[in-house]
Amino acid sequence: MTSIDNLFLMTLSGQSESGTVPPEGRRIIVPAGQHVDISLLLLHGNADIHVVLTGKQASCRIQTLYLSCQNNRNNLNLEVIHESPETTSEQIIKGIVTDTAHTAFHGIIRMPHQAQQCVGSQNHRAVLLTPQAVVMATPELEIYADDVQCAHGSAIGALDTAALFYLMSRGIAEKTARHILLQAMINDSLPPSFEPVVQEWMAQHA
Amino acid sequence: MALLTIENLCARVGDKEILKDFSLTINPGEVHVIMGPNGSGKSTLANVIAGHPAYEVTGGRLMFKDRDVLKMTPDERANIGIFLAFQSPTELPGVGSALFLKTALNAKRQAAGEKDIDAVSFMRRLRPRATALGITDDMLKRALNVGFSGGEKKRMEMLQMAFLEPDFCMLDEIDSGLDIDALHTVSQAVNIMRESHRSFLLITHFQRLLNDITPDYIHIMMDGRIVKTGDKTLAATLEEKGYDIYR
Numbered sequence: 001m002t003s004i005d006n007l008f009l010m011t012l013s014g015q016s017e018s019g020t021v022p023p024e025g026r027r028i029i030v031p032a033g034q035h036v037d038i039s040l041l042l043l044h045g046n047a048d049i050h051v052v053l054t055g056k057q058a059s060c061r062i063q064t065l066y067l068s069c070q071n072n073r074n075n076l077n078l079e080v081i082h083e084s085p086e087t088t089s090e091q092i093i094k095g096i097v098t099d100t101a102h103t104a105f106h107g108i109i110r111m112p113h114q115a116q117q118c119v120g121s122q123n124h125r126a127v128l129l130t131p132q133a134v135v136m137a138t139p140e141l142e143i144y145a146d147d148v149q150c151a152h153g154s155a156i157g158a159l160d161t162a163a164l165f166y167l168m169s170r171g172i173a174e175k176t177a178r179h180i181l182l183q184a185m186i187n188d189s190l191p192p193s194f195e196p197v198v199q200e201w202m203a204q205h206a
Numbered sequence: 207m208a209l210l211t212i213e214n215l216c217a218r219v220g221d222k223e224i225l226k227d228f229s230l231t232i233n234p235g236e237v238h239v240i241m242g243p244n245g246s247g248k249s250t251l252a253n254v255i256a257g258h259p260a261y262e263v264t265g266g267r268l269m270f271k272d273r274d275v276l277k278m279t280p281d282e283r284a285n286i287g288i289f290l291a292f293q294s295p296t297e298l299p300g301v302g303s304a305l306f307l308k309t310a311l312n313a314k315r316q317a318a319g320e321k322d323i324d325a326v327s328f329m330r331r332l333r334p335r336a337t338a339l340g341i342t343d344d345m346l347k348r349a350l351n352v353g354f355s356g357g358e359k360k361r362m363e364m365l366q367m368a369f370l371e372p373d374f375c376m377l378d379e380i381d382s383g384l385d386i387d388a389l390h391t392v393s394q395a396v397n398i399m400r401e402s403h404r405s406f407l408l409i410t411h412f413q414r415l416l417n418d419i420t421p422d423y424i425h426i427m428m429d430g431r432i433v434k435t436g437d438k439t440l441a442a443t444l445e446e447k448g449y450d451i452y453r
């Protein structure tokens with residue numbers, strides 16, 4: 001087990017909060033006209049984050065990276081509830097899983113009857129570094145409103161062998177090449193303050 | 207001493223035999239051209255020399271600078287001087303072109319026991335080469351090959367060659383998709399690098415690449431092996447008569 005805690009960073013109406021995610025999960029209420037930015041780095045155990053958009057023009061952006069190694073079992077649950085019409089949500093989830101680790105990702109976007117003119121998106125991408133690594137992704141859209149836009153995508157696979165060979169054919173060692181590709185995948189999805197922890201994990205496990 | 211010696215090399219993908227007892231010797235300073243119909247195994251040869259994992263070598267020898275290349279990983283091969291400009295260069299989303307070039311050069315320097323290049327020397331090495339190949343700063347800032355046109359990808363391959371200065375340069379259909387001006391630029395990049403210690407293996411379908419580059423040998427490849435070797439006049443014969451007479 002790694003000794004580093006999961007990292008959590010949230011900015012709501014100009015107020016920032018950083019720390020870890022409590023085991024019982026977090027419920028974040030976003031009132032009208034407010035925006036919340038949430039970044040999460042999941043290294044072990046589970047994380048539950050629920051965001052409720054309660055007033056018009058409320059919005060959220062959730063960026064998550066999960067890194068799982070050895071024989072870890074992780075669960076990541078993200079839920080966004082568009083309680084009010086005219087709300088917007090974006091989820092970007094990236095994962096790297098190696099050894100014999102398993103990660104289950106469950107992401108829900110709920111748009112009840114009243115949630116008209118809402119926009120929601122969820123994008124999940126995971127790289128498996130060993131044949132024994134497993135990611136189970138269950139994206140879920142629960143949509144009862146008719147005038148909404150909702151998009152989700154999930155891609156899970158091994159590293160691109162063509163890209164790996166290309167880098168190696170230019171003299172770059174396999175481990176470095178792998179790190180370059182993994183870094184490229186997660187690049188846009190995390191705040192700089194998470195960088196050192198991500199680097200350390202990669203150096204040890206990827 | 208030969209730079210590259212290939213003896214009875216056999217390689218396959220899955221159950222399909224592609225290289226069949228392929229032999230070729232390349233001495234320092236020579237420019238060799240391989241011509242041949244589609245599917246004859248030209249790209250396979252280049253990829254096998256570079257160490258592409260999709261191809262299984264089932265027999266023969268491959269020596270470079272007196273070292274057994276078949277035992278080496280692709281990065282080790284690159285760092286002793288083997289370079290392949292790919293027929294279809296891979297796109298690397300999220301990997302900046304300039305940073306990629308720096309990482310590749312530093313890998314080579316580390317392998318040679320040298321220290322990493324500093325920022326000033328890096329730019330001093332990159333700038334003139336990029337300019338000569340018509341590669342803009344904007345292209346260098348973008349992710350490698352992502353959204354590049356066919357011609358831009360080819361020129362970026364040539365930039366990597368010019369920048370890394372390998373001793374053995376394989377150019378796989380570097381002329382395909384290039385207009386006359388770009389072709390001329392690419393030919394210049396090759397000619398400037400011709401030196402007594404450096405050799406080239408050019409794979410092409412067209413005589414027009416050889417308007418600017420004068421090769422020492424031209425080989426015709428059919429069905430996984432060389433069926434005819436000649437001097438630079440062979441290209442004109444081929445252009446006139448086609449491959450059929452060699453089948």
Ligand SMILES: Nc1ncnc2c1ncn2[C@@H]1O[C@H](COP(=O)(O)OP(=O)(O)O)[C@@H](O)[C@H]1O
Pocket residue numbers: 219222224242243244245246247248249250251260
């Ligand atoms: N990675 C691959 N997987 C399957 N077949 C391949 C692969 N590479 C080459 N081949 C097959 O091997 C033969 C030779 O291909 P190639 O070396 O690309 O020829 P050329 O470059 O001379 O056109 C062709 O029949 C091609 O379909």
Ligand SMILES: [Mg+2]
Pocket residue numbers: 248249250293378379
């Ligand atoms: Mg080819």
